[in-house]
Amino acid sequence: xYGLGAAPSVIREIANYGWxxxxxxxxxxxxxxxxxxxxVPAPDAVKQAMLKIINEQEPTGYHAYTPGPGAPDTxxxxxxxxxxxxxxxxxxxxxxxTCGAAASLNITLRAxxxxxxxxxxxxxPYFPEYKVFIESQGGVPVFVQPDEHMNLDVxxxxxxxxxxxxxxxxxxxNNPAGVIYPEALIEEAxxxxxxxxxxxxxPIYVIADEPYRELVFTEEKVSFIPAVYANTVVxxxxxxxxxxxxxxxxxxxxxxxFDGYDExxxxxxxxxxxxxxxxAPSLMQQVVRDCIDVMxxxxxxxxxxxxxxxxxxNMGYTVAKPSxxxxxxxxxxxxxxEDFAERLKKYDVLVVPGTGFGTPEYVRLAYCxxxxxxxxxxxxxxxxxxxYK
Ligand code: PLP
Numbered sequence: 380x381y382g383l384g385a386a387p388s389v390i391r392e393i394a395n396y397g398w399x400x401x402x403x404x405x406x407x408x409x410x411x412x413x414x415x416x417x418x419v420p421a422p423d424a425v426k427q428a429m430l431k432i433i434n435e436q437e438p439t440g441y442h443a444y445t446p447g448p449g450a451p452d453t454x455x456x457x458x459x460x461x462x463x464x465x466x467x468x469x470x471x472x473x474x475x476x477t478c479g480a481a482a483s484l485n486i487t488l489r490a491x492x493x494x495x496x497x498x499x500x501x502x503x504p505y506f507p508e509y510k511v512f513i514e515s516q517g518g519v520p521v522f523v524q525p526d527e528h529m530n531l532d533v534x535x536x537x538x539x540x541x542x543x544x545x546x547x548x549x550x551x552x553n554n555p556a557g558v559i560y561p562e563a564l565i566e567e568a569x570x571x572x573x574x575x576x577x578x579x580x581x582p583i584y585v586i587a588d589e590p591y592r593e594l595v596f597t598e599e600k601v602s603f604i605p606a607v608y609a610n611t612v613v614x615x616x617x618x619x620x621x622x623x624x625x626x627x628x629x630x631x632x633x634x635x636x637f638d639g640y641d642e643x644x645x646x647x648x649x650x651x652x653x654x655x656x657x658x659a660p661s662l663m664q665q666v667v668r669d670c671i672d673v674m675x676x677x678x679x680x681x682x683x684x685x686x687x688x689x690x691x692x693n694m695g696y697t698v699a700k701p702s703x704x705x706x707x708x709x710x711x712x713x714x715x716x717e718d719f720a721e722r723l724k725k726y727d728v729l730v731v732p733g734t735g736f737g738t739p740e741y742v743r744l745a746y747c748x749x750x751x752x753x754x755x756x757x758x759x760x761x762x763x764x765x766x767y768k
Pocket of ligand 1 (some may be wrong): 415478479481482483506550554588590616617618624629
């Protein structure tokens with residue numbers, strides 16, 4: 380725990396440097412693309428819902444404890460919304476409200492992991508906190524290389540499965556690459572999990588981490604994995620979709636066909652209890668219930684994506700196809716992301732080296748920012764490319 384606290388995450392470290400640097404030279408002169416903090420404000424519907432709840436209810440109501448799994452009407456609203464969108468058949472019992480995706484993941488991992496040898500497969504590139512979460516909940520992370528387009532590679536996945544494999548985390552749209560895994564690949568991967576599960580005599584679960592589900596810029600479909608593979612736990616949060624990262628609100632959804640459902644649901648409750656979450660924020664549970672059909676305004680992110688992608692490719696950079704989330708994953712011209720990030724830093728352009736994401740050749744640029752910042756940073760990319768040439 381000391382190690383985790385004493386060494387901040389590489390993302391936080393660069394973000395902190397950016398804030399410090401902004402105080403020295405002015406925020407307008409620092410192009411801080413380090414952190415995935417939504418720049419689009421929460422929709423007005425969120426504010427209106429909060430005001431209505433606060434104006435019309437007693438504080439003893441909206442500040443109160445809720446049942447551990449969440450308020451029944453919120454859980455029912457989530458289930459109904461998923462059924463409507465994805466043709467599934469969740470009920471309120473299958474939904475457990477959480478303090479955001481980080482809580483959803485930790486609770487799920489704690490509920491699943493029962494032996495120190497239990498392995499959780501993580502597809503590279505990955506959200507660096509996965510390693511922290513898996514290890515903290517007593518499991519062993521196993522990392523799987525992607526294909527050359529930063530997509531899920533089913534052969535590599537298959538080769539990584541052992542008798543100790545408990546689950547695979549799938550994050551699409553992906554942080555850091557912005558890639559959406561094609562549905563055909565997801566289905567192929569699920570078939571492999573099914574077969575390997577049979578071979579080893581126990582299910583291999585999918586943990587679908589999907590905080591970026593609604594942030595999609597192309598016609599590509601984001602698979603809703605429980606619809607094709609019942610042994611899937613969905614870990615969701617409104618941190619990115621409704622721009623509520625500080626409010627800590629999300630959920631876990633478990634389909635009834637999940638192998639061991641009757642034990643797993645109490646285990647989720649047990650894990651939430653043991654980890655001290657008690658219940659997800661009460662006011663926010665009501666807000667997401669009332670805003671369940673509200674979709675984010677992704678236009679500002681789309682503008683940044685457009686301004687960046689073609690320009691970077693025209694300069695000669697290799698960039699993973701940024702279909703969703705709000706990240707651009709850019710290959711260092713010489714394959715050394717630490718050096719590439721340092722060169723950009725000289726122009727006050729701050730990106731995160733891919734080392735912590737499992738791909739030391741790439742850097743992550745978080746384009747959740749005003750489009751002017753993106754446009755003003757482009758000349759630095761041009762100058763840095765010239766240095767390599
Ligand atoms: N999973 C992924 C892929 C993320 O990018 C993040 C946050 O950036 C999280 C989980 C954690 O989200 P939350 O803030 O809802 O805990």
